[in-house]
Amino acid sequence: MNTLNTMQIGDLEVLSLFDGSVKFRATGAYQRGPAEMKGRDDADWEPHRDLLDDGMVELIFGGFLIRGGGDRVILVDGGVGPVPDEQYGLRGGELLDSLAATGVRPEDVTDVLFTHLHSDHVGWASTEGIPSFPNATYRCDRRDWDHFVGHDEWATARLTPVTEQFEAWDGEAAIGPGVDVRLCAGHTPGSALIVLSSGAARALLLGDVVHCPVELLDDEWGGMGDVDPALAQQARNSVARELEGTDVPAAAAHFPGLRFGRVLAGEGRRQWVFD
Numbered sequence: 001m002n003t004l005n006t007m008q009i010g011d012l013e014v015l016s017l018f019d020g021s022v023k024f025r026a027t028g029a030y031q032r033g034p035a036e037m038k039g040r041d042d043a044d045w046e047p048h049r050d051l052l053d054d055g056m057v058e059l060i061f062g063g064f065l066i067r068g069g070g071d072r073v074i075l076v077d078g079g080v081g082p083v084p085d086e087q088y089g090l091r092g093g094e095l096l097d098s099l100a101a102t103g104v105r106p107e108d109v110t111d112v113l114f115t116h117l118h119s120d121h122v123g124w125a126s127t128e129g130i131p132s133f134p135n136a137t138y139r140c141d142r143r144d145w146d147h148f149v150g151h152d153e154w155a156t157a158r159l160t161p162v163t164e165q166f167e168a169w170d171g172e173a174a175i176g177p178g179v180d181v182r183l184c185a186g187h188t189p190g191s192a193l194i195v196l197s198s199g200a201a202r203a204l205l206l207g208d209v210v211h212c213p214v215e216l217l218d219d220e221w222g223g224m225g226d227v228d229p230a231l232a233q234q235a236r237n238s239v240a241r242e243l244e245g246t247d248v249p250a251a252a253a254h255f256p257g258l259r260f261g262r263v264l265a266g267e268g269r270r271q272w273v274f275d
Contacts, residue, residue, distance in 0.1 A: 004101055007249060007260045007275065010198020012068040012178050014205075015102050016251075016258030019063070019079030019123070020092030023056040030222035033229035037222035039214075044221075047269075048214045051256070057212060059254045061092055061120050064205055065102055066196070069177035073104060074111045075133065076194055076205055077253045081123020081158070095124050096132070109133040111175060114140040115207025116188040117147070118225065119154040121253065126161040139175070141183060141190025142168035147227075148188075184209050184239065186232030187223065193239070203260065204243070206252040209235050213255065213272040216240040216263050244270055 005016040030039030038044040045052060063077035080092035096106065112133055114121055117140060124132045131138075138159075145168055148155035159166070169175075169192075171183040180195045187208045194205035208224075209232075215221045219237045226232035243250055245265035251258060256274075264271040 004098070005257055005259050007203065007251070009196045009203045009249075010178070010201035012066055012196055012198045012201075014196065014203070014251075014260075015065040015067070017063045017065055017075070017079070017095050017098040017102075018060065018258060019081070019095035019098065020061040020083065020090065021058055022061075022090040023053070023058045026052055026055055026057040029057055029059075029224060031224065031226065031229065033222055033226075033233060037229070037233060038218060038220050039222040045214075048217070051212060051214055058256060059211065060256065060258055061123075062095060062098070062253055062258050063121075064251070064253070064258070065099065065104060066179060067104075068198070069179055072110050072176040072179070073108050074113060074176060074179060075099075075109050075136070076113045077115055077121045077207070078112060078124040078132075079253075080120040092123060106133050107135050109136045112136045112138045113175060113181065113194065114138070114144070115194065115205070115253070116140070116191045117144045117149070117152070117155045117159070118188065118208065119152075119158075121208070122155055122158045125158040129161050131162045131165060136165065138162045138166045139169060139173075141181075141192050142170050143183075143185070144188050144190030147190065184235045186228050186230075186235040187226050189227060191232075191235070202248050204239070204248065204250040206239065206250055208252070208254070209239055210250075210252050211254045213261060216243065216250075217270045217272060240270065249275055
């Protein structure tokens with residue numbers, strides 16, 4: 001199991017929950033879009049070699065646990081889930097062990113928020129047809145529920161068992177003290193950001209609006225698996241501009257170590273630093 005990382009946002013404690021990982025050849029991981037976006041050539045990656053391991057980009061699978069908002073114990077995203085074999089180097093299935101390392105049991109979780117419903121975010125929604133978090137309310141944007149459930153085999157299998165515990169939000173919603181969701185469509189129809197705030201402190205959980213910090217540094221960078229590549233590019237660029245130079249930390253479920261970092265304003269291009 002990977003090292004547990006924590007971030008304090010005012011009174012909110014955010015803990016990373018590792019589930020698994022996979023490595024891709026960096027130049028094969030990103031898709032081109034209508035504007036011939038970057039990421040598919042070695043030259044694109046040359047300024048960002050610090051984010052690679054021998055030419056490979058590692059995608060972490062996992063989620064985040066949020067505590068400190070009253071009696072709420074909130075899980076953001078549910079990892080890829082158990083993987084029968086390590087085909088293509090993919091491994092998963094450690095999220096519940098990561099949760100246990102925080103001292104939290106599955107029955108303690110009050111809310112499960114899905115930033116979107118791709119298979120690598122809903123893997124632990126249920127286990128063998130039984131909700132993995134029996135006392136939790138499961139939530140996502142209604143657009144994603146309508147897009148995936150009943151149409152995508154993996155999402156339907158994982159989410160059908162939690163239907164009676166499910167509530168949808170529609171664009172924006174306040175989930176609990178200091179935890180809000182905001183529509184940021186493009187990667188999927190209901191792709192969302194999680195906005196954390198406590199006192200003067202603020203942070204963002206980016207879902208799959210961004211897969212790798214490099215996407216926040218260049219407006220012409222491509223994405224991975226976007227339903228609407230052009231809209232997803234607009235969403236990424238908007239988030240990058242929102243974060244640039246503000247000292248607001250951000251993290252995403254695929255970032256190295258599930259670590260928070262910040263977008264620094266720089267001459268010529270933005271810079272990323274991990275906290």
